[in-house]
Amino acid sequence: MRPPVTAAVGDHLPVREIGPLTQTDIVRFAGAGGDFNPLHHDPEFAREAGFATPIAMGQLQAGILAGWLSDWCGVEHLREYEVRFMAAVLPGDVLELSGEVVAITENGVHSEAQLTLAASRGSDPVVTARATVIVRS
Amino acid sequence: MSESLVGLVVDEVEFEVERGKVGEFAKATFVRDPVHTDANAARDAGFGSVLAAPTHVVVAGHQRDQRALVDRLGVALERVVVGSVKWRYARPLQVGDALRGVRRVVGDERREGKRGGSMRLITLETEYTDVLGGTVVTQRETLIEKGIQ
Numbered sequence: 001m002r003p004p005v006t007a008a009v010g011d012h013l014p015v016r017e018i019g020p021l022t023q024t025d026i027v028r029f030a031g032a033g034g035d036f037n038p039l040h041h042d043p044e045f046a047r048e049a050g051f052a053t054p055i056a057m058g059q060l061q062a063g064i065l066a067g068w069l070s071d072w073c074g075v076e077h078l079r080e081y082e083v084r085f086m087a088a089v090l091p092g093d094v095l096e097l098s099g100e101v102v103a104i105t106e107n108g109v110h111s112e113a114q115l116t117l118a119a120s121r122g123s124d125p126v127v128t129a130r131a132t133v134i135v136r137s
Numbered sequence: 138m139s140e141s142l143v144g145l146v147v148d149e150v151e152f153e154v155e156r157g158k159v160g161e162f163a164k165a166t167f168v169r170d171p172v173h174t175d176a177n178a179a180r181d182a183g184f185g186s187v188l189a190a191p192t193h194v195v196v197a198g199h200q201r202d203q204r205a206l207v208d209r210l211g212v213a214l215e216r217v218v219v220g221s222v223k224w225r226y227a228r229p230l231q232v233g234d235a236l237r238g239v240r241r242v243v244g245d246e247r248r249e250g251k252r253g254g255s256m257r258l259i260t261l262e263t264e265y266t267d268v269l270g271g272t273v274v275t276q277r278e279t280l281i282e283k284g285i286q
Contacts, residue, residue: 001183018167025165032158032165034199049215058219059195060166066191066224067168075172075188075229082223 002074007113007135011101016068018119019094021056026091029060056089061127065119068097073133079112080132087126095119095126104137111137142242147209147261150200154189154234163190179231189230194265194274197238210242210259212282220258220279227272236273238265243277247285257282 026040035057038045046054062083070078089095099117106112117129163173171178172188179187207214230236244260259280265273 029165032162033195034197034201035195037203059192059198059222062222063162063166063190063192063195067163067166067170070191071168071170074182075170075191076182076184078191078226078229080223080225081191082221084221085219 001076004077004110004134004136005073007101007104007133007137009101009104013069013072013097013099013115013117016097017094018064018068018097020092021060021089021095023054023091026054026056026060029057029063033057033059033063035059051088051090053090056091056093058083058085058127061089061095061119062129064095065097065117065127065129069099069115069117069129069131069133073135077134078131079134081129082131083127083129085127087121087124089121089126093121093126095121099131101135104135106137110134113137141245142210142259143245145209145242147206147240147242148201149240150197150238152197152200152236154193154230154232154236156187156232158196159187159189159193159232162193162196166190166192184229184231186232189232191226192224193230194224194236194238194263194276197263210280212257212259212280216284217280217282220281222276222278225275225277227274230273234273235268236265238263238276244279250283254283255285257285 040057099115101113103114113133113135115131118125119127160174168190172182240263243262247255249255261278263276
């Protein structure tokens with residue numbers, strides 16, 4: 001296994017920007033994940049549901065944020081990841097991914113970092129998350 | 138009116154973690170780590186095959202029926218939103234894994250809304266086990282049905 005990443009309380013992960021997201025990005029995720037709810041690809045259906053265009057499925061932004069985290073820590077070191085959905089994401093949105101180490105605990109075997117994470121559009125989070133990751137402290 | 142559904146099995150899925158799907162899902166979620174696409178990178182990381190992206194079990198959606206789930210839970214689709222999802226990992230998923238996921242209702246409660254009416258919070262948990270019966274990943278999702286009179 002790869003060694004865990006070194007981390008300390010207060011560390012910020014390197015910010016990443018994704019987008020502008022396109023309808024193609026949403027369709028690609030629909031095919032990958034198997035979410036064929038018309039809200040995510042049918043403009044008329046989305047309009048009737050009160051949205052200007054089809055919206056991204058929450059699992060798209062949840063997966064983007066998780067993948068950005070595992071790019072940093074290594075997927076084999078990820079222990080827990082929890083997302084909360086705050087707002088709909090539409091084509092054209094640019095997401096900024098950010099995260100911070102808020103605590104580190106030792107359990108005798110290894111160190112675990114607690115992180116808070118967000119995918120934001122401007123200053124508004126569309127997804128917030130917390131995660132537990134094995135690190136070297 | 139409706140009773141608590143805690144304990145009800147809402148669906149079951151079985152699938153293999155396939156290399157093509159792992160690459161597709163990693164690309165769809167903008168993941169960059171080559172362990173998800175390159176067998177050599179996975180081997181250098183200490184694994185015998187390519188590793189799946191963290192939320193890969195979402196691909197179970199290909200086998201699930203949203204309409205049937207909603208009917209089973211007795212909720213109105215247009216009033217339901219997913220509030221949160223949590224994954225707990227025992228180990229990373231690898232190409233070649235064969236997983237079975239049983240999804241159960243583990244929480245079902247009503248809360249009074251701030252502006253009258255009430256909402257129902259339903260928590261579903263899927264435990265994904267491998268062929269040896271070991272738990273690989275557990276996914277817990279909370280559905281919120283708003284505006285119940």
